[in-house]
Amino acid sequence: MIQVSNISHFYGNEQVLFDLTFEVQSGEFLFLGGESGSGKSTLLSILSTLLKPSSGELLLDGEAVQDIKDIDFFRQSKIGFVFQFHYLINYLNIYENIALAATDDKKQNINKILEELGILELSSRYPNEISGGQRQRVAVARALVNEPKIIFADEPTGSLDSKNSTIVYELLQDAQKKGTTVVVASHDTQIQNYATKIIRLKDGKIL
Amino acid sequence: MIALKALSKNRLKSFLIFLSITVAVMAIFLISAISGGIIGMYSKMIKTDGDIIITQKGISDTFFSNVDIALMDKIDKIENVSSSYAMIVGASPIGHIPIAAIYGTTQNHFSHYKLSSGVYPKEKEVILGENLSKQFKTKSIAIANKNFEISGTYSSEIGFEEGGVVMNIADAGTLFNRSASFILVSSNSPNAIDEIVKKISAMHSEIEVKTTQNFVKEYNQFKIIENSSFVISFLAFAMGLMGIASVMSMIVNSRKEEFGIMRALGKSRFFIIKNIFFETLVLSVVSYGVALVLSLAVLALIPHIEMLQGYVNGSLSASLALYVLASTIIMALLGSLIPAWIASKTDPILLINQGCA
Numbered sequence: 001m002i003q004v005s006n007i008s009h010f011y012g013n014e015q016v017l018f019d020l021t022f023e024v025q026s027g028e029f030l031f032l033g034g035e036s037g038s039g040k041s042t043l044l045s046i047l048s049t050l051l052k053p054s055s056g057e058l059l060l061d062g063e064a065v066q067d068i069k070d071i072d073f074f075r076q077s078k079i080g081f082v083f084q085f086h087y088l089i090n091y092l093n094i095y096e097n098i099a100l101a102a103t104d105d106k107k108q109n110i111n112k113i114l115e116e117l118g119i120l121e122l123s124s125r126y127p128n129e130i131s132g133g134q135r136q137r138v139a140v141a142r143a144l145v146n147e148p149k150i151i152f153a154d155e156p157t158g159s160l161d162s163k164n165s166t167i168v169y170e171l172l173q174d175a176q177k178k179g180t181t182v183v184v185a186s187h188d189t190q191i192q193n194y195a196t197k198i199i200r201l202k203d204g205k206i207l
Numbered sequence: 208m209i210a211l212k213a214l215s216k217n218r219l220k221s222f223l224i225f226l227s228i229t230v231a232v233m234a235i236f237l238i239s240a241i242s243g244g245i246i247g248m249y250s251k252m253i254k255t256d257g258d259i260i261i262t263q264k265g266i267s268d269t270f271f272s273n274v275d276i277a278l279m280d281k282i283d284k285i286e287n288v289s290s291s292y293a294m295i296v297g298a299s300p301i302g303h304i305p306i307a308a309i310y311g312t313t314q315n316h317f318s319h320y321k322l323s324s325g326v327y328p329k330e331k332e333v334i335l336g337e338n339l340s341k342q343f344k345t346k347s348i349a350i351a352n353k354n355f356e357i358s359g360t361y362s363s364e365i366g367f368e369e370g371g372v373v374m375n376i377a378d379a380g381t382l383f384n385r386s387a388s389f390i391l392v393s394s395n396s397p398n399a400i401d402e403i404v405k406k407i408s409a410m411h412s413e414i415e416v417k418t419t420q421n422f423v424k425e426y427n428q429f430k431i432i433e434n435s436s437f438v439i440s441f442l443a444f445a446m447g448l449m450g451i452a453s454v455m456s457m458i459v460n461s462r463k464e465e466f467g468i469m470r471a472l473g474k475s476r477f478f479i480i481k482n483i484f485f486e487t488l489v490l491s492v493v494s495y496g497v498a499l500v501l502s503l504a505v506l507a508l509i510p511h512i513e514m515l516q517g518y519v520n521g522s523l524s525a526s527l528a529l530y531v532l533a534s535t536i537i538m539a540l541l542g543s544l545i546p547a548w549i550a551s552k553t554d555p556i557l558l559i560n561q562g563c564a
Contacts, residue, residue, distance in 0.1 A: 050471055050556035076473020087468045087559065091216030092209070100209070101472040126216075142472070 001026040001150060001181045002047060007056030009042055009204075016042050017204045020056070024183065024197065026149070029176045031195035032185040039204040040185040041154055047183060048152040049075055061149050077103055080143030080180075082168075084155035086135040088127040094138050095123040102145045113141045117171065133164030140171045150181045157188055169194050210485035220458065225494050227454045228539065231447035232498035233505075235531055236523060238443040240506055242432070244366070244521030256292070256319060257391030258400050260422045261407060264415045267427045269296055273385040274414060276376065278407075279313075282392055285406050287399035292316035293387035295379040299351050301372060307339060308371035309350065311379020320373050325359020328374055332358040336369040338510070348372075351382050366510055366520035391419070448534055452542030455487060459546040466550045467558030476551035483547040484540065491539035495532055499523075 002024040009017040016039045024030050032040045045051035046058065049065055058065045061078060068074045088097045098110050114120040117137050122130050130138070136156065143151050153172060157165035165188065173194045176182045184191055192198060200207040214221045261282075263272040276293045283291055295311035312319075317327040320334065328334050333355040335343065340360040347356050355374065363369050380386060392407070394400050400418055408416045417425070466479050506521050550558055 045554075045556040048471075050559075051554045072470070072473050072475040074473075075471070079473075081471055083559075087464070087471075089465060089468065091213050096212070100469070100474070 001028070001061060002030075002183070003057075003059035004047070005057040005059075007043075007046060007053045007058065009039075009046060009051075010054045015204065017046075017053070020204075020206060022199060022206065024181060026181055027176065027179050028181055029173065029194055029196045030181075030183045031191050031198045032183065032201065033187075033189070033192075033198060034201035036187075037203075038201040040201050043201065044152055044154050044183065044185040048079055048081060048150075050081075076101070077146055078149045080146065080148040080151040082136070082139050082143045082151065082153035082156040082172075084158040086127070086132075086139040088135060088138060088142075090127055093124050093126050094119070094130070097127070097138065098142045098145050101142045106146045109145055109147070110141075113144055117141050133160055133167070136160055136164065136168055137171070140168060144171075144175060148180060150183065151175055153182070153184045153186075155186050155188075156184065157186065157191075162190075165190065208482075208485065210482045211489065213482070214486055214489060221490065224454055224458055224490055225497075228451050228491055228494035228535065229498045229501070231450045232495055232531060232535055233502050234443050235440070235447045236498065236502035236527075237505060237521070239440040239527055240502070240521030240523050241509075242435075242440060242521075243524075243527075256316070256393070257419055258394045258397075259392040259404055259407065259416060260419050261390040261392070261414050261416050262388070262422075264413050266415075269388050270298070272388045274387045274390055275411070276313075276380075276387045276390070278410060278414070279390060281410055282390065282407055285403055287394050287396040288403060289393045289395040290315065291390055291392045293376055293390045295376055295383055295385060295388045297379065297383045297388075299382065301339070301350050302343060302345075302348050304339070304342060308367055309379060309382070310368065310371055310373045311376040311382070312373065313376050317373070320361035320363060320368070323360045323362050325357070328355075328358045330375060331378065332356045333372045333374045333378075334359045334361050336360070336371050336373075337362050338366075338369040339371065353382065369510070444531075444534070448538040451491070451535060452538045455539050455542030456546050459483060459543045459550070463550050463553075463558045466547070467553075467555045467560075470551070470555035470558065476548075479551050480544060480547055483543050487539045487543040488536065491536050492532075495535050499528060 004020055004022050007017060007020045008015065020043065032044060034040045042051065046053045049060070049071060063074075065071070088094075089100065092100060094114070095110060098114070099107055102110060111120060111123070114123055117140065119134060119137050119141065122134060122138070127135055127138070136159075140156075143153075151172065156168050156172070160168065169191060172182050172184065184195070261274055261278065262269060263274055266272040274293070279291050279293060282288060292313045292315050294313075294316070295309075297309045297311070298306050299309055301307045314327070322334070323337055325334065331354075333348065333350070335348075335357060337360055343357070345357070347354050349355075350372065355378070361373065376387060392403065394403055404416050404418065408414070469479055503523065506523065510520055
């Protein structure tokens, strides 16, 4: 599902990733671990097509990312994101936030997903009207709405208490069990219990 | 539509942008209209009452001109001349008013001033423009240490005249020590005007004879007012439009995180540009509309402000209104779409991180 070949990345003159090569099979749950500054968020951004690598090749679902003509549609239809700070659009209500991410043929799934995640009653509220845990569940719902092949999550529980963290991990595990590949970058070692594969980074290199 | 949702949900931000654009557009409208209005009022005064104007040769301003009023008798005898009248234009403190315009004119021109009350002035009498009359409840007024009885009040469409005093030309001659500032001549045959100009020019070596249209075009004071008003209007216009572009640019830049999220969710650059385009269009058109209505209201109020004596006036032409509309929309779109376009080309994660910074 994910093939990484010799990926390096620079911010200006500073190299943050060094010639990384690895593979993730379809349906795996990958935990990207490492300390702050190890390069895990940069690697996650590159894997999720949000950042172009300085060099190297990335294949997602068999397609070389640099050759994909409509990267926006590819991202929308095949990739789901969960960010640390949920990043919901503040002027859209919960339903509209999820609808913004949904492809036309998946809009009908919105209420079903909201119900599965136990947040259907929040659909007409705005992000500033719900709790942090509820927001992160909305972010997971948004990531799942298009039934993506891969979900990337960057510190998805960074701003949550342990109870809400467990809820988010279980939601990601449910997605993995249904066949979705899940890649999580986190400090939280609790996530290792859910992972089928672990990659640890230090100073931009795989340990 | 997301664009309208963004505007209505972020009310304070939308209101501040709306206010900035409205004030900028109003500044453009009012400065352009008022400076244009000053020239318009003076040229209308001259243009509407005659085809030919006679002033003293080599004088840059009609305030300093002195023409022999006796020329009128000879002028009236020229073929195709229908009428002529003489005027003295001056300014003087009147009672507690620091300065007001004084129009001394021949009796055959009194009808130009529409009486609202009383009768036209005889010797040692004046009629007051309606704006000026509101400031005097007395039966007489002092002009340059001379007392004049108030015989009536008049109205005029021209603001300068509304705030002024009209008297007999002989009285004005005594006040300003001249025969006439200028003589205006009307013809019953438009084709004969050039011939009349030649004939009058030949009557005296110290006079300058022009059609009123040419006079207005060439009058030095108008050129000065026109040039300075152009500079002021241009600066107001440039500052207003730059202000609009800056505000839009700042607002779009402050939304980088939002664009980054949208790109991360797979929304295309076109989607972002399209929404910013509609937001900007709605905001700039609504702000423009409000600015136009408020400017028209202010311009309608100005002539009624006693303190201004009617000397400040202005009107908005359709061409100016359209020009400002087009400029407002173009500058607002440039100010918003350029940073939006640049942002849309940036890697989504960098936008999100920049937005957090």
